[in-house]
Amino acid sequence: MDILLIGGLWLDTSAWDDVVPELEALGHRAVPVALPGQGDGSTTATLADQVAAVLAAVDSSAGKPLVVGHSAACTLAWLAADARPEKIAGVVLIGGFPWDDGKLYADLFEMTDGVMPFPGWGPFEGPDSADLSDEVKAALAAKAVPVPEGVARGVVHLTDERRFDVPVVVVCPEFTPEQARQWIDAGDVPELARAKNVELVDLDSGHWPMFTRPTALATLLANATP
Template sequence: MTHFVLVAGAWLGAWAWDEVAPGLREAGHEVHAVTLSGLAERKGVPAGLRTHVQDIVGHVERHDLRDVVLVGHSYAGIPVGQAAERIGDRLRRVVFVDSGVPVDGQSFLSSFDSAPVRQALDANDGLWPPLPPAEYAGQELTGEQIERIVTEGTPHPGASLTEPAVLKRPLGELPATYVKCLLDGAEPMPPVAELLKSERWELVEMDTGHWPMFSRPRELARVLAESAAGD
């Protein structure tokens, strides 16, 4: 049995996968949705990037999971990519859902113009609050879905965004799928484009926005299941 370990991006907890998990279970897989430290029901727990990596590795080891597909969305691609190399032969595949990827020595904020995020951290005691509703426009989300992200989302611990990633081997050596959500930009970021040159990486495109667990949950479940089956 394949064990899917699902980790959502900034502001979100395990609840973000509520509509994806049933499709995976119907396909015969076991699903573990993980909430990272400092978010949702774990709000207030101090956390940096290393903490989030250990959250994921610890969950896999604590439950003695094998044949694991690690799934990281958005920010969570950074800790998931590091956790993937640390769980060794427990890993079946890693799937990055419209996410960042870890680059050794660089942080999440290294990959884009991060000035607005850094200003938000300074103004909110080191936390990154969910974006205002208007920022989710054009991503195939309903008004109700946007409201849920904004109201149920948790201010994200800033240390996890500024702490550099640590990789012990090239990420391109891991079996991986990158899911590009086209409404969030048609082309993968340069570090992702470089990794996609690896024979062990594949690209899957979804014609939806940056939060496919809300906009296309059944399709995302199918994509995830097929990524595991195709390895």
């Protein structure tokens, strides 16, 4: 099966370098999705551009792909479910949840000259980054791609309620499945509260398991395929 891998903020496709061979060894075709504005040098890309890139990857897949979103890109994966509910096998959300209609995609940190630079590790102290070595932190910060304002402040538009029929697996790294269930039941994640098939799975890692637990992550992704 094709497994489309969508990295979160500041990540380019190289974020999946350690996961791709693990998925291929398990018999799947892993496809890191290149997002406009996250690795191609563009500072004017928009959220619509990134959605279009994800949908192009869906449309060019053989059969129905599994769409995987990490962190903020959980919303991109969910937008694919909204736009192509009949063309995808399911979505996997790693360390995040999809925004609902009308929210800004990722207006989270200060903008500088039309982009949102990586803010340093301060905001991610604690469980998010506890499993990252100083060397890995330095390497990630050095490679971090500033996110264009048109992406970060793009408005999420959801239109097709068939998205709620798409199977969802939430990979819980720096939080537990029990916490995720509490947030969903409390109404903090309205999209998943309405989804008909949601599975919560635990992964003992921080927020970036593609760097620290690539084999375990690949196994979870493979297990999420129908």
